[in-house]
Amino acid sequence: MVDTTMATLGSLAKLTCACCGNETVDRGGYCGHCQMPFDMSRAVNERGTPPRFVSILGRSGAGKTIYLGFLIDMLTKGTQNLRGLPHGSFSLATQQETVYALENRRFPEKTASESDSWQWVHCEVSHVKKPKRFVDIMTPDFAGEAIEQEIEYENTYPLIHSVVSRSEALLILFDSNSARDNGRDEDFFAMKLMSYIAKIQGKSNGRRWRKLRVPVAIVLTKADSCPEAMDNPTEFVAANLPGLVQACERSFAQYDFFAAGVVGSSAIAVDGYGRRMHLPLHTEVRGIMEPLEWIMKRV
Ligand SMILES: Nc1nc2c(ncn2[C@@H]2O[C@H](COP(=O)(O)OP(=O)(O)O)[C@@H](O)[C@H]2O)c(=O)[nH]1
Ligand SMILES: [Mg+2]
Structure with a gap:
């Protein structure tokens, strides 16, 4: 036997x-x-050729699934500067579900917190003019609760640990509405997240004494409903998330702030039990590609 x-x-x-x-x-x-x-x-x-990971992090409800879905959708269509080649049908599932949900005037389902049900995405992204310069958006669509747990208790989710340590660039998403209305809580989480990333990346690069070179693009999501974030993301972060700015200054040599949103207009529906639901009436995609274009110039 x-x-x-x-x-x-x-x-x-x-x-x-x-x-x-x-x-x-x-x-x-x-x-x-x-x-x-x-x-x-x-x-x-x-x-x-070895993978060049770019991953997407943020807490639950930050807008990761929607951002990732639209990013892959735009990359597969190709933009002026970048084009994306998705590998495997699994890479298209997040994109299809997100775009389909919004076309049908609803937001996609919440991501489950069990890691075996996370959808993975692998999209090879290259410059139109410099095809040899590429990165791999290679990340599961993490559940925010799992990220929050991993930050508190390192290695609860070995997958998050591995992805963060392998990443050559990071996209970190924060809900602009929460930052505006509940800034202290959001800022506290942001500081913990940045210190986790700095620690893991510092270990894998063995350069703890200097600032890390890994490019970090910080994206304020849902900025369609937070005009002050859309108008000037850097000023918005300085005013609402000062701890995040300090954490970036302390540990990272390359970081910048961006704002994104995918909703043109939305309505609030109230059901028979008084529960409120946001219904996206039409999509108007803004600021999705800019953070990645910024990253592509730095990797
Ligand atoms: N207005 C607006 N709402 C958004 C946007 N992106 C996400 N949302 C809202 O945020 C919720 C959570 O988004 P999701 O992508 O599932 O967050 P995740 O938990 O980080 O994956 C959605 O159900 C929407 O209600 C956006 O660009 N604009
Ligand atoms: Mg999600």
């Missing part, structure tokens, strides 16, 4: 996980350590 299993395992190829670097037998499915799908590691191995 044992011999047969060994023989079967012996005939299976070994695969190095593109995210955590662990070598495992390729039985299909997910890496036993960090849960990245083997399909993605295989795609990276076949390409022959």
Whole structure:
């Protein structure tokens, strides 16, 4: 019995996980350590060039699923400067669900907090004029609750730890409305998140004494309903999230602030129980590509 299993395992190829670097037998499915799908590691191995991770972080409700969905949608259509090549059908699921939901005047479902149900995205992004300069938007659509737990208790989610340590650039999303209305709480979370990133990145780069070179684009989401954030993101952050500015200054050599929004107009519906629901009436995408264009100039 044992011999047969060994023989079967012996005939299976070994695969190095593109995210955590662990070598495992390729039985299909997910890496036993960090849960990245083997399909993605295989795609990276076949390409022959190491992945250049760009990941997206933010707390629950920050707008990650919507931002990621529209980003992939715009990249696959191609823009003036950038174009994206999604790998695997899984990369399109988030995009399809997001765009479909908004076209049907609703927001997409909340991301579940179990890591095995997170949808992964892998989109290779290159410059139209400099195709050899590329990054991989390679990230699961994290649940914000999991990010908050991982920051409090490091390694609760090895996957988040691996993705952050592998990232060559980061997009960090903050809800502009929460920053305006509940700034202290949002700022406190922002400081904890930045210090977590600095610690993990510092370890993986072995350069704890200097500022980190990893580009960090901070995106104020839902700025369609927060004009002060849309007008001047840097001033808005200085006024509402001063701890975040300090944390960036202390640890990062390259960071900047952006604002984004995807809703043109919305309505509030109230159901029979008095529950309020926001209904997006039409989409008007603003500020989605700018943070990535900024990153592409720095990696
Ligand atoms: N007005 C507006 N609301 C947004 C926008 N993006 C997200 N939202 C709202 O924020 C909620 C959470 O967004 P989601 O992308 O699921 O956040 P996640 O938890 O970070 O993935 C949505 O259900 C919307 O109500 C935006 O660009 N404009
Ligand atoms: Mg989500």
